[in-house]
Amino acid sequence: MNNLLVLPMILPVLVGVILVFIKPYIRLQRLISVLTTIASAAIAAYCLERIHRTGIMRLDFGDWLPPHGILFVGDSFAVLLVLVACVVSSIILLYAFATTGLEAETMFFYPFFLFLLAGVNGSFLTGDLFNLFVCFEVMLLASYVLLTLGGRKTQLKEGITYVLINVLASWFFLLGIAYLYGALGTLNMAHIAVRVAEVGQGPLLSLIGIIFLLVFSLKAGLLLYFWLPGSYSAPPTAVAALFGALLTKVGIYALYRMFTLIFVHDPLIYKMIGVLAVVTMVGGCLGAIAYSDIRQIVSYNVIISVGFVLTGLAIATTTSFQGASYYLIHDMVSKALLFLLVGTVVYLTGRSKVNEISGLIRNYPLVGWLFFLAMLAIAGIPPLSGFIGKVYMGLGAIETGSYVLLAVAFLSSIGVLYSLLRIFLNSFWGETTISEDDQKPFKKAIGLPLVLLAVLNVGMGVGAELLAPYIQDVANTLADPQQYIQAVLDEDVK
Amino acid sequence: METLITLLVGVLVAVGVYLLLAKEMLRIILGTAILSHAIHLLILTMGGLKKGDVPLLQEGAAQYTDALPQALILTAIVISFGVTAFLLVLSYRVYQESGRGPGLRGPRDE
Numbered sequence: 001m002n003n004l005l006v007l008p009m010i011l012p013v014l015v016g017v018i019l020v021f022i023k024p025y026i027r028l029q030r031l032i033s034v035l036t037t038i039a040s041a042a043i044a045a046y047c048l049e050r051i052h053r054t055g056i057m058r059l060d061f062g063d064w065l066p067p068h069g070i071l072f073v074g075d076s077f078a079v080l081l082v083l084v085a086c087v088v089s090s091i092i093l094l095y096a097f098a099t100t101g102l103e104a105e106t107m108f109f110y111p112f113f114l115f116l117l118a119g120v121n122g123s124f125l126t127g128d129l130f131n132l133f134v135c136f137e138v139m140l141l142a143s144y145v146l147l148t149l150g151g152r153k154t155q156l157k158e159g160i161t162y163v164l165i166n167v168l169a170s171w172f173f174l175l176g177i178a179y180l181y182g183a184l185g186t187l188n189m190a191h192i193a194v195r196v197a198e199v200g201q202g203p204l205l206s207l208i209g210i211i212f213l214l215v216f217s218l219k220a221g222l223l224l225y226f227w228l229p230g231s232y233s234a235p236p237t238a239v240a241a242l243f244g245a246l247l248t249k250v251g252i253y254a255l256y257r258m259f260t261l262i263f264v265h266d267p268l269i270y271k272m273i274g275v276l277a278v279v280t281m282v283g284g285c286l287g288a289i290a291y292s293d294i295r296q297i298v299s300y301n302v303i304i305s306v307g308f309v310l311t312g313l314a315i316a317t318t319t320s321f322q323g324a325s326y327y328l329i330h331d332m333v334s335k336a337l338l339f340l341l342v343g344t345v346v347y348l349t350g351r352s353k354v355n356e357i358s359g360l361i362r363n364y365p366l367v368g369w370l371f372f373l374a375m376l377a378i379a380g381i382p383p384l385s386g387f388i389g390k391v392y393m394g395l396g397a398i399e400t401g402s403y404v405l406l407a408v409a410f411l412s413s414i415g416v417l418y419s420l421l422r423i424f425l426n427s428f429w430g431e432t433t434i435s436e437d438d439q440k441p442f443k444k445a446i447g448l449p450l451v452l453l454a455v456l457n458v459g460m461g462v463g464a465e466l467l468a469p470y471i472q473d474v475a476n477t478l479a480d481p482q483q484y485i486q487a488v489l490d491e492d493v494k
Numbered sequence: 495m496e497t498l499i500t501l502l503v504g505v506l507v508a509v510g511v512y513l514l515l516a517k518e519m520l521r522i523i524l525g526t527a528i529l530s531h532a533i534h535l536l537i538l539t540m541g542g543l544k545k546g547d548v549p550l551l552q553e554g555a556a557q558y559t560d561a562l563p564q565a566l567i568l569t570a571i572v573i574s575f576g577v578t579a580f581l582l583v584l585s586y587r588v589y590q591e592s593g594r595g596p597g598l599r600g601p602r603d604e
Contacts, residue, residue, distance in 0.1 A: 130566055137573045144580055148587075156588045160519075163581055167526045168514075170577075174533045174570060181563070182540030 004047055005059045005074045008040040008082050009122040009135075016114035026105050033110040034093050037117065041086035048079045052473055056487035058127070066127070066488050067191035073127035073488055076473035077325065081124045081253055084329045087456070088245050088336045089117050091449045095340055096238035098445035099347065104149050104236070112149070116142035116242065123250045127488055129180070129187045132254065133173050136219070140166050143247060146239045147231060158234035165227045169218040176211040183208065190488035193262045193481055201265035209263035213272065216258065220251025222310055223276045225303045229287065232302065233295035237343025240295070244302050245336035249328065252309055256324075259313060260478045261485075274314030278408045280307030285415030292354045294427070297419050298335075298342045301378065304412050305331045311409045312393055320396025321475040326467070327389030330377070330460060334386065337374045337453040341367060344450070345427065348440050354423055359432030363439050366447055368428040370454050375424060377457050379417040385460035499539045506532035519585040523578060530574035534567045 015036045019029050051057055057074040060066060093113065100109055119139025126132050144166075148159035181187060183204060184195045196205055218224045232243050255273075263269060284303035291297055309331065312324025344367055345360065346352045361368030377384035390413065397406035460467065477483050506528055513525030541563030549561035 130569070134569060134573070137577075141576060141580065144577075144584075148584060151587060151591070153591055156584065156591060159584055160581075160588060163577070163584065164522065164526070167530075167577055167581075170573075171526075171529050171533055174530075174537065177566070178533065178537040178540045181537070181566075187562075 002057050002059045004043055005057050005072045005125060006061075007043045008086065009072075009118050009125060011036055011040055011043075012114035012118035012121070016111040016118065019111045019114070020108060023106060023108070026102070029105070029110045030093075030097050033114055034090055034097075036114060037086050037090040037093060040117070040121065041083060041090060044079055044083035044086055047074050048076065048083055048470060051076050051079060052470060056477070056484065058487055065490070067186050067188035070126070070128045070131050071188070071488070072125045073190075073484070074125060075477045075484055075487070076470055077256070077477060078124040078253075080325065080329065080470060080474055081249065081332075082121050084332050085117065085120050085124070085246055085249075088332050088453075089113070089242060091452050091456075092238055092241050092245070092336055092340070094452070095241070095446065095449040098443055098449075099238055099343075100236065101150075107149060109146075109149060112142045112145045113242070115139075116146060116246075120246050120250055124253055127189050129177055129189055129192065132189075133170070133177060136173070136250070137170065139247070139250065140170070143243065146242070147235045149239075150236065152234075154234045158231045161227055162231040165218065169215055172211060172218075173215045176208055176215060179208045179211065188488070189257070189261060190485045193264075193485055194489065196262055196265070201263060205263065206266045206269065209258070209266070209269055210272075212258050212263075213255070213269065216251045216254045217276065218251075219248070220255060220310070221248050221280070221303050221306045222251070222255070222273075223280050223283075225280065225283070225306070228303060229291075229296050229299035232299040232339075233293070237340060237347065240343060241336045241339035244299070244339045245332045248302060248306055249332055252306060252328065255310065256313055256478065260316070260321075261481045264481060270314050270316055273310055274402070274405055277307045277310040277314055278405065280304075280310070281408055281412040281415075285412055285419070288415060288419035289422075293352050294342050294345065294354055294357075294423055295352055297354075297423060298338050301338065301416055301419065302335055304416055305335070305378075308393070308409055308412060311405050312396065314405060315393075315396045315400055315402050316479075317396045317399055318475045318479040319392055319399055321478040322471055323389050323392030323394070323396055325389075325471050325474045325478075326392060326464070327386065329467075330385040330389055330457070333453060333456050333460065334374055334378050337370070337450065337457060338378065340450055340453065341371050341374060342423075344446060348442070349434070354426045357427040357433075358430040359428070359434075361428040362432040363434050363436075364442050366442070366450070368424075370450050371420075371424060371428060373454055374457070375417070375420040377461065378420065380413055383458070383461050385457050385464075387461060388464045495543050496539055499535060499543065503532050503536045503539070506535070519588070523581050523585060526581065527574065527578050530570070530578075534570055534574075537563050537567055537570070 022028055059072040061070050116139055119135050119142060122135030123132055126135055144163050147162055148155050184192055186192055221228045232240055281304055284300050284307060287300035288297050309324050309328050312320040349357050351357055377386045380386040380390040510525045510529035513521045541560040547557040549559040
């Protein structure tokens with residue numbers, strides 16, 4: 001039954017390849033791709049339940065026992081993220097059906113969408129460092145294509161920057177892998193963790209740890225986020241939502257994996273992550289407040305939440321991990337919703353500056369109220385999904401006495417609220433500038449995914465109790481790396 | 495031997511960085527290609543260079559060469575090949591669209 005674990009990655013890859021061959025049949029492509037993402041989500045949900053009952057799942061490819069072969073490890077953290085990624089991407093697909101033009105759809109939009117999802121899922125599930133690199137590259141190559149597909153001038157310009165930045169980050173990733181292999185002679189993550197614990201995390205290993213911190217900070221947008229707002233506001237809405245919801249989260253996942261499993265012995269690194277998180281949140285807030293292009297504002301909101309989630313890693317207690325995982329899955333759903341809403345506004349009005357749009361709530365009440373809901377959820381107002389994550393994060397910070405982190409994390413919520421309220425007050429309230437005759441019709445097919453995401457968002461807040469046992473699993477495995485190591489390595493392996 | 499190769503890696507990185515900082519798109523792309531070759535050599539060196547025997551492993555073999563770095567490099571080469579090809583096409587597309595690199599100096603300015 002452990003074979004199920006590979007399906008969330010291999011299913012999108014295989015189906016993506018098949019879709020390449022049925023290029024002219026757009027309707028069929030749509031149907032198959034959305035069924036694939038839903039099936040992956042169902043498999044992930046089943047695996048999550050199974051892990052809750054029987055412990056961490058492991059799949060050794062070709063029966064090569066660890067540490068010799070490549071393997072997939074499904075612990076609650078990885079599988080929970082796979083589940084949310086699949087659900088969110090199915091909903092984004094629905095939006096893509098309604099908005100992606102025929103031109104992009106026949107030029108392999110859906111195969112690359114699925115390849116991207118495969119790369120994301122593979123990165124979450126793999127238990128081998130080099131395999132993580134490969135899955136990252138699968139994801140990135142697909143994202144390069146999706147970012148530039150359509151070939152508008154801004155897309156191409158941002159595409160070049162994005163590709164070059166990521167090529168450089170991948171270079172550093174390989175550098176870290178080379179050093180780590182030279183120092184420890186293994187690439188299995190659990191095995192690396194054992195060996196690091198054995199030889200002690202001296203200056204050399206800490207340095208290698210910092211190389212990985214650099215790499216994943218670039219991918220996650222922790223401090224090194226200069227590339228992010230540009231490349232997240234260039235592509236079509238559905239793609240931007242996919243990027244905002246998934247891509248940085250993979251970097252965050254890798255950071256969590258690295259610094260809760262492998263390089264856990266040096267408190268200095270956690271201090272560094274704390275400082276980086278604070279600077280990221282401050283910088284993100286400044287950006288979100290300073291810009292007046294709504295797509296830029298939303299992109300800076302992604303950066304703020306990256307800083308917030310990594311505060312949990314800097315605090316590193318079970319409670320803060322609980323908060324971080326609640327917030328992480330909330331953020332995937334809410335950022336998808338926010339990007340889709342903003343993209344819809346730009347599509348409906350043809351403008352993207354805050355002060356050029358006014359009174360939209362009168363023309364499109366649904367979009368207005370959903371934006372209001374998303375804003376409250378991201379700011380962390382109680383019945384919605386952002387609240388519970390923030391509470392646990394705060395509790396964790398108080399437990400360890402990290403008051404600076406606490407203060408900045410909660411002040412950043414005000415920054416988020418202010419930046420989004422500015423959009424709401426300027427663009428949704430006020431005198432309407434579009435007369436009823438000029439108003440573009442609001443397609444139901446666009447409304448449906450928005451409503452689904454909003455329902456999911458409310459559901460995750462109201463049903464936090466249902467999620468609690470799984471989140472508890474996640475926090476426990478993150479706080480105690482021995483669980484992961486024991487599940488991967490049999491006892492005699494050293 | 496390892497020292498020599500490490501020095502070579504250093505030289506390649508220097509060349510790659512120099513090219514990356516250039517103003518022409520083609521040079522930048524070549525820079526990324528050279529950088530990736532440097533890192534491939536580094537991975538090979540990290541596994542230990544020649545240790546006197548084939549990488550085939552029997553029970554109790556006294557001497558063997560580590561095969562893993564070669565497998566890693568093979569994968570990494572394929573990936574960097576793909577990315578370089580994509581970058582070339584992308585920059586050609588940018589050139590077609592604007593007649594010059596993205597904010598960079600193109601051949602028409604010469």
